[in-house]
Amino acid sequence: MSLDAPDAPADIRRLAVIDMGSNSFRLVVFHHVPGHWFRLVDEIREPVRLSEGVRNGRLRRRALARAHRAAELYAAYCRSAGIDVVDAVATSAVRDAENQDEAVEAISAGGVLPVRVLSEDEEAHYGFLGAVNATTITDGWFLDIGGGSLQVGDVRDRELVRSMSRPLGAVRLTEAFLSGDQQSSGEVKRLRAHVRDALGEVKWIAPRGGRLVGVGGAIRTLAVMHQRRENHPLFDPQGYLLTRAHIGELLRDLLASPAPKRDSLPGLKTDRADIILAAALAVDEVLHATGADGVEVCAHGLREGVMYEHYVPGDAQLITDVRRTSVINAAERFGYMKAHSEHVARLALAAFDATAALELHPADPGDRELLWAAAILHDVGVLVDYSSHQRHSGYLVLNSGLPGFDHRELAIVSLLVRGHRKGMPSPGPYAPLLRRGDEDALAVCAAVLRLAEQLDRSRAGEVRGVRCAVRDGALVVGLECDGDPTLALWSAEREQDAVQRAFGLRLELEAV
Template sequence: MKTATTQRVAVIDLGSNTARLVVMEATPGYAYRLVDEIREVVRLRQGMTQDGLSDDAIDRAFSTLRMFTRFCTSTRTDVILATATSAVRDAANGRAFIDKVQQDLDLTLRILDGEEEAFYGVIGALNEVPLDGGAVLDIGGGSAQLSRIQSGRSEVGSSLTLGSLALTERFVSKDPVSAKQVKSLEQEISRQLHTIPWIDTVRDSDLVGLGGTIRNLAKIETMRQKSPLNTLHGFLLTRDSLDASIDSFIELPLAKRQRIDGLSPDRADIILAGALVVRGVFETLGVDQLTISTGGLREGLFLEHFWEHLDYPVIDDVRRFSVLNLARIYGYQKDHANHVRHLAGRLFDQLLPLHDQGAQDRELLDAAALLHDLGTIIAYDGHHKHSQTLIHYNGLAGFSRREICLIALLTRFHRKGSPDIEGYESVLNKRDGKTLTYLAAILRMAEFLERGRNACVNDVITKWDDD
């Protein structure tokens, strides 16, 4: 993907529980990809008093930031966007810590206030999950942000001291947690949520969730379901699955909780508090599910830089850009892919009386046509399978998990084989299998007509007998 304007952009997020460094390779406004990520548990809020951050927490955070800055220097990073959130902004010695980092590491840490933290989380989410109206929930270690979305933009956000680590340190002292402590947690969560003046305006609305706690809850459920996708993007976390997880968190001691499939061991001691926050939001809003966004604060900070030419850093057509972005970062053959897309579209439209698929299915066909040869970046042999794998691991922003599975399978069957949904039964049904068969036949025909990769077949006209 490298061009003359390609940059390496690093985002450092110093949170209350973890510090993360993500590095993006980006051509602003054109394409980007994640090329590196480092996560360190710093527990910055641990042991915090009215005097501020503890010496041990400061040492852990400073050591991690020093490692991050050295990594950025050694890998020739062009831009560093570094932020600190609730632990530093709440600490009496937070400013002194920021000054020390600036002086000793030559790193400028920007302290985000609660509204800014909510804003960047929303930007990261809306570039992954299109949401015209509703709410976005982000649970961190020290705080939780709930934002109201209207007309595809963040209208207002509230920051609450409902972080997983903060609540655990305040209310949990027994292992396993006692019923009394669970009740105290639930009461505090409800109390804080009802301080939001606009909370009733987002009742019964769509809810998007992000942050490490929510992703971990989703990961646990995908392991239960044996999901075929490697990305959590677009996963629906339901009240039933959440309740099942909460029951196990309450019942199991920490040592056994750490062995739950999908749960990060270093998050096992604080996951219950975060899960109770999610359930409290469900109950307060009167909803029974949320959609997972893999984009959050770090991605929001990066995307403000990436979309710097836009008035508001959310792309209008998330689905279209996500397909093009994936195609670009894996070096797709643009002319060939576009011509296959053109021929497939013509076949789809003319054969509509025979297959009766809808406009959304045509969009899936378009996406698969652009992405069908992605796997050649790995090897030509078996490239249809490699294309499927790349889509599995990368996901496609804006598309549902069902749609991602169908696009991946279409690329898998664009060459040969009998299309089937084996291994995808947790996401797809028999009707989807029929859709896959129709669309794969069209895509395969379009690919064969453009086999020479020279657009010698300009158009296609179909005829059939009614018999």
Template sequence: MHNTQRIGIIDIGSNSIRLVVYGRSENGAFQVIDESKYTARLSELVDSDHRIDILQLQPMVDKLNHFKRICDIHYVDTIRIAATAAIRNASNRDEIISYLNSMTGLQIDVLSGEQEAYYGFIGMANSLNVTDGFLIDIGGGSSEISLFRHRKIVKSISFPFGCVNTSKTYGQSDPLSDSDMRRIQDMVRQAMLEEPWLAEAPGLPMIGLGGAVRTIAKIEQLRTKYPLNRIHHYQMEDESVSQMLQKLRALPLSKRKNVPGLSKDRADIICPGIVILQTLFQHCGCSHYIMSASGIRDGLFYEMIQPDAPLVPDVLEYSLHNLIALHLSSLPQEHTRQVDRLGGLLFAGLREYKGLPEEDARYLHIASLLYRIGTNIDYYGYNQHTFYMIMHARLYGITHRELVLSAIIASYTTKSRARQMAVEYKEILDEHDYSRIYKLGSLLQLAIALDKSETQSIEEIDVQVKKNSLRIQALQHRGITFEEMEVQGAAKEFHKAWDLTPVLTS
């Protein structure tokens, strides 16, 4: 048995059906504990009368019952099932839902286009620190696009075309011909002309959801040998997407299936999907692409656990709190909070002297709260475990560069080791980041030294830069003998980065 709440989310899309199982602890912390996918291609089953023959749904019934068994294995308490465009637009929708219910016992909700856009937005907005933009979700049978401002949807529309049904109607040439590509572009443009607001907010980023968008990111990352295996928050320019489309269009399906990053079950529909995406992007006058790995299933989950306020107020802080609750709840959190507080005071004292940028305080804040997360694996060598866990955690609200910076700072031991770690990510970091890592990493070590006893004995400090030293005066404390020795131990690495020797006095 288990002592956590288990929630299953099943998304019946037009191309694929996906299950995600979440575990939620008593302290509110949650994580994905299982997932499964089935390529259903429901949009291909729609006939000329917009019907889906019930007799063709047996494979889907088998898979839904399989998903039910997975949920049973995990002792899932609640299952939420949502169907999107293929079933929503079917003329015999009620018959399909009744049949699936009778064969599986599952209660299926059919989402409207507006609801589909909303849940996709919640999933994205709770995982990306983007306040304004266009959100596009290209599915198998529909494409939802929303304009959002200040993290609120202003307008949204669901277009009845996606990767699968567009490929079925216009993408039968192999490779995709110029004439078929123009037909797809004309279809999309004609639909967009009915929604003039789409062209009234140029210069915003386009946030992409769905399998087509994730595939584009995978292909590009493998092509460029991108050092980070992370699609969420990956950014691309329009030129790169255009070049990818031309290269994929030049390949017949048999060769397209061998493109690294492109799964064989998506190779036949990827080109129409990119044409839809690029046509929407250019019509809206967007600045660049940002890829989101969080979408409708995440949005459904957030609504289930916090129905009154599914949109979190601060993406980064919410994500940090969840990680801490998941992995650090067994450790005294008073210590990491003290390190975070003292680190902030040290940073404030040094900022005026060194002219430090404001965003550096955020990296130090993240690293201070998470620097011990690696002890979950083992205390010995926990610094390297900390780096690994931060790099692979669902830490949201920061860019790839900020993630790398935070992970190296949190796991900092020496300047030379930090440089070795940073070199691997030189394509992501800029030339000033090396110095930033040394400074903030050694600053974190100094903050740790100020509470090495883990008793929070120092209540207040005054920080002054005098000649070649950093004078730290403990204004209120319950004894600092232990911390004085630890500060001496951290002084060497701190001096390498700052050309200052820290001294703790009372």
């Protein structure tokens, strides 16, 4: 599925997805036009700790009372907010409970909320669906660790071909193995051995390496903790790579800090402080079992997977081109000028290709794709205000996130968008994210984007194409026009400095 379908219907649907997990309950509200765009508009999280203190497989009355109060709150919210569809799902804590009927009565607020108790396969499916539609993974591994269970999946050709689920969630592991305020080496070893043995029972889990995408609150928390630890310039877990070395660093920090004081560690919330060590140890064991070099963190998971079932037409719920869809979805959310943005993108790509044919730059396909994304999104800041809208555009791109793009790519798109009118922003705090050659590529992409923007200054599409040649120390850009080129010629002439900086050539313009 792609978001390029024209003439999106005006009816916006309001969907509430309620994830009733072992550690917390979370209600998220999506506004969406099926097959066109969606956005997250609200979220309520309650640390219910449903699986806390489970004895003989039965959920405790105190935990069920907390769950019932949260469910009543969510039901009241959905009534007040005019939600069209409520889709509430319960996972391992309820699924595995001996007193499941009593639990369902509690979490449905006495039957007010329609609750589905997901099977292991359904839970894995939804978690994977959320992740595969927010990353570019084709083959590799899928990991979801919650409060009650841990799931590992085998991904082949963007399909979850098999998966396993075990009661190895952060809450359960903490209660079973990590007692007291300071964990002993023996407790840590026993927890590791337990997880290792459980993974070892699954014959298809072998250290073959490859990408591993991880979802769930614990994994997101570990990513944020490491970002804070390293003063990473973007505090967004989506697309962040937690390597084995990073996990090792976090484990040393956690083991050196008594449990009651762990919430002082940057990026760690109080209600996860007592269970995050178990989660980190489990993730480390999964990395060793699969041979993966690290966890590629995905902020989308089970809740988004449930949402996609409502949002994506058809049976597969798979987005065909994650990166393109991500850009178009963001543009639609911010009410972009579709015709103008797409025309600027066509002109910018034509200029990029023409200058590449002249061997003025390496013609990197990755740079070309980032240029396209920036061209589509360059004017979204007008939503805030036209004045300095390039800055607003850069901020919106950087802070709304683009699933499927890593942090380096997100920074580059934001810098290009911010530089599409005036100057060329320095990488500044994002310099550590860039690679060798990126600043040269930024100069090239900024020059052709700015040129394309000026060529469609009238928003009328009068310049339908460009031709490029090098002549007597100049980049000669020929404009293929369907109307009067006067405005385009005058406006594009202002980009002399950008062309000189990118190509070391002066700019000459002519109508052809």
